[in-house]
Amino acid sequence: MNKSLPVLILALIIYVHQGFTQDSYRQLIENAEELKDENPQESDQLVNQILEADSNEVALDIRIKALELKGLGEMYNYQFEASDSYFSRAFNLLNLLDESTSHEIRGSVYLNIGKSLVWQSKFDTALSMMIASKEIYEQTDNLDGLAQTLNAIAIIYIQYSNDATKALESFKRALTLHEASNNEVDAARVMQNIGQIYNMQGSNDSALFYLRKSNRLVNDQKDFRSLAIGYNILGAVFFDLKQLDSSEIYYKQAIALDLVNQDSVGLIYDYSQLATTLVAKFDFGQAEKYSLLAFENTKDIFIKSESAETLANIYEKLGRSGKSLEFYKHFKTFSDSIRSEDQRTTVSELQTKYETAEKEKEIELANAELDKERRFQTFLFIVIGLIVLFSGIAIFLIVQRFKLRRALLSQEIDTLRVQINSLFEGGLKDLKLDLEKINNGLYKPLSEREYEVLNHAISDKNNSEIAEAVYVSVNTVKTHLKNIYSKLGVSNRKEALEVLLRYE
Numbered sequence: 001m002n003k004s005l006p007v008l009i010l011a012l013i014i015y016v017h018q019g020f021t022q023d024s025y026r027q028l029i030e031n032a033e034e035l036k037d038e039n040p041q042e043s044d045q046l047v048n049q050i051l052e053a054d055s056n057e058v059a060l061d062i063r064i065k066a067l068e069l070k071g072l073g074e075m076y077n078y079q080f081e082a083s084d085s086y087f088s089r090a091f092n093l094l095n096l097l098d099e100s101t102s103h104e105i106r107g108s109v110y111l112n113i114g115k116s117l118v119w120q121s122k123f124d125t126a127l128s129m130m131i132a133s134k135e136i137y138e139q140t141d142n143l144d145g146l147a148q149t150l151n152a153i154a155i156i157y158i159q160y161s162n163d164a165t166k167a168l169e170s171f172k173r174a175l176t177l178h179e180a181s182n183n184e185v186d187a188a189r190v191m192q193n194i195g196q197i198y199n200m201q202g203s204n205d206s207a208l209f210y211l212r213k214s215n216r217l218v219n220d221q222k223d224f225r226s227l228a229i230g231y232n233i234l235g236a237v238f239f240d241l242k243q244l245d246s247s248e249i250y251y252k253q254a255i256a257l258d259l260v261n262q263d264s265v266g267l268i269y270d271y272s273q274l275a276t277t278l279v280a281k282f283d284f285g286q287a288e289k290y291s292l293l294a295f296e297n298t299k300d301i302f303i304k305s306e307s308a309e310t311l312a313n314i315y316e317k318l319g320r321s322g323k324s325l326e327f328y329k330h331f332k333t334f335s336d337s338i339r340s341e342d343q344r345t346t347v348s349e350l351q352t353k354y355e356t357a358e359k360e361k362e363i364e365l366a367n368a369e370l371d372k373e374r375r376f377q378t379f380l381f382i383v384i385g386l387i388v389l390f391s392g393i394a395i396f397l398i399v400q401r402f403k404l405r406r407a408l409l410s411q412e413i414d415t416l417r418v419q420i421n422s423l424f425e426g427g428l429k430d431l432k433l434d435l436e437k438i439n440n441g442l443y444k445p446l447s448e449r450e451y452e453v454l455n456h457a458i459s460d461k462n463n464s465e466i467a468e469a470v471y472v473s474v475n476t477v478k479t480h481l482k483n484i485y486s487k488l489g490v491s492n493r494k495e496a497l498e499v500l501l502r503y504e
Contacts, residue, residue: 025050025062032069037225044073055491060097061105064090068112075116084444085486087113091443092489096499104145107136111149118152123160127153144186147177151190158197168197185226188217192230199237207237228257228266232273239277247277268298275310284314295330305334438500444487453480458497 028046035043050058050066058066071086090109097105110133117126130153137146154170157163171194178187191214198207211234218226231254238247251274258266271294278287291314295307308330315324439445446454449470456466467477490496 025053025058029062029065029069032066036069036072040073040076043069047073055495060093061102064093064097064105064109067093068109071116072112075119078119080116080120083116087116088443089486089489092441092487095441095489103136103140104142107133107140107142107145107149110136111145111152115152118156118159123156127156127160130156143177143181144183147174147181147183147186147190150174150177151186151193154193158200164197164201168194171197184217185221185223188214188221188223189226191217192226192233195230195237196233199233199240202240204237204241208234211237224257225261225263225266228254228261228263228270231257232266232270235273235277239273239280244277244281248274248281251277264297268294268300268303271297272303272307272310275307279310279314284317288314288318301334305331308334442487446484446487450480450484450487453477454484454496454500457481457484457493458500 028050032043032046032050035046047066047069050062051070055063067086067090071083071090074080074083074086087109091113094102094106094109110129114126114129114133117123117129130149134146134149134153137149140146150170151174154167154174157167157170171190175187175190175194178184178190191210195207195209195211195214198204198210211230215227215230215234218224218230231250235247235250235254238244238250251270255267255270255274258270271290275287275291275294278284278290288311291307291310295304295311298304298307308327312324312328312331315321315327435446435448435451438451452470453466456469461469463474463477463481467474470477485491485496488496488499490499
């Protein structure tokens with residue numbers, strides 16, 4: 001029997017298994033992208049499966065897209081530190097891609113980083129990232145990617161520089177590209193933006209043309225989240241046209257859809273703007289109701305300020321001077337804070353205050369639930385016993401798997417070191433790391449201390465030996481390594497060594 005035959009069979013089995021694994025992860029990321037708007041929680045669970053997998057099992061482009069989706073999810077929840085971390089990891093992994101075949105991936109990462117910067121009001125940097133994304137997409141055939149970038153650039157033009165002309169030009173080019181690729185979903189959303197610009201310019205006939213066309217498309221596609229936004233903008237248009245009954249109808253249709261969509265952010269805007277329309281109609285009772293809903297259910301300081309001002313005016317009209325004074329004081333507190341020199345700090349503190357209040361309410365509810373649960377203690381003890389038993393088994397299996405994985409990783413590191421020793425006469429000690437050169441390729445640079453720890457980490461030293469060498473605790477070393485891995489876009493020493501070889 002040919003001795004090479006078993007080797008060939010084994011290689012074929014490994015190849016088929018890897019292909020199946022990559023196909024599985026690719027299907028996971030496609031499903032996660034489809035669900036990111038409709039069901040964010042399920043989308044996040046699918047992304048977590050990818051990020052929790054061994055980096056050797058997941059293709060680089062899939063891992064980058066997973067990090068992008070995590071970054072966007074954290075951004076939508078205003079968790080910018082976590083969002084920046086995920087985008088930083090995605091950005092750093094771009095260095096491992098073949099530049100000639102990675103344009104679309106790079107364009108997407110740059111675009112989403114730009115979006116995150118817009119959410120953080122860092123408009124200058126955001127615009128630079130998006131222009132870079134635009135230039136990358138222009139080298140590809142991805143019309144939708146280019147259109148999305150143009151749409152994002154237009155939003156910066158209108159929000160940051162208040163340049164409606166440039167914004168409209170960019171929106172219309174994006175619309176042309178989406179229509180050329182038959183992407184009716186994104187085309188309809190761009191139409192909404194164009195309608196909003198025309199409304200701001202007072203060209204309400206043009207605004208109505210684009211908004212009604214957009215609403216027909218999103219209704220046909222059953223994109224009810226976009227339809228709710230369209231109704232909200234129509235409410236604003238009819239308010240400007242002094243057609244208050246129509247304005248009220250569209251805002252209430254937006255509310256009905258956002259309740260079904262469970263879009264709490266959209267609901268707040270609907271409530272706030274409907275209240276303004278109702279005040280104009282002198283329907284102070286209903287205006288009070290919707291203003292209170294906006295004021296009590298938002299954590300956005302700007303909306304709280306607007307709602308407080310509206311409520312102060314409503315109570316003044318109703319002759320309730322005490323309530324009017326109460327909300328006028330709220331309005332002054334929020335508006336003064338927003339206008340103060342340390343605006344961001346003050347807003348952050350106020351946000352924290354209201355988040356703390358919400359947490360206290362949650363704790364009260366949790367205590368009430370705990371009282372109920374105590375009635376079932378006997379049942380719970382049995383359940384807990386079973387959980388402990390099965391958890392013990394699970395932990396044992398996980399520990400065994402971790403030990404095996406650690407052994408394999410150690411073997412891989414040793415193999416890599418042998419390869420390095422063959423490249424450098426003196427081995428790792430001749431591998432000179434240039435901090436400035438490394439930092440030039442990173443989204444977030446390494447500190448001097450992290451650079452020192454990294455030099456020790458690529459040697460044979462364990463964490464205890466590194467701690468002794470740099471005069472810190474083992475826990476501090478672990479923290480430094482975690483930050484280093486995040487900035488390099490890796491998850492272990494083997495991957496760090498592979499990345500550092502590129503800078504030699």
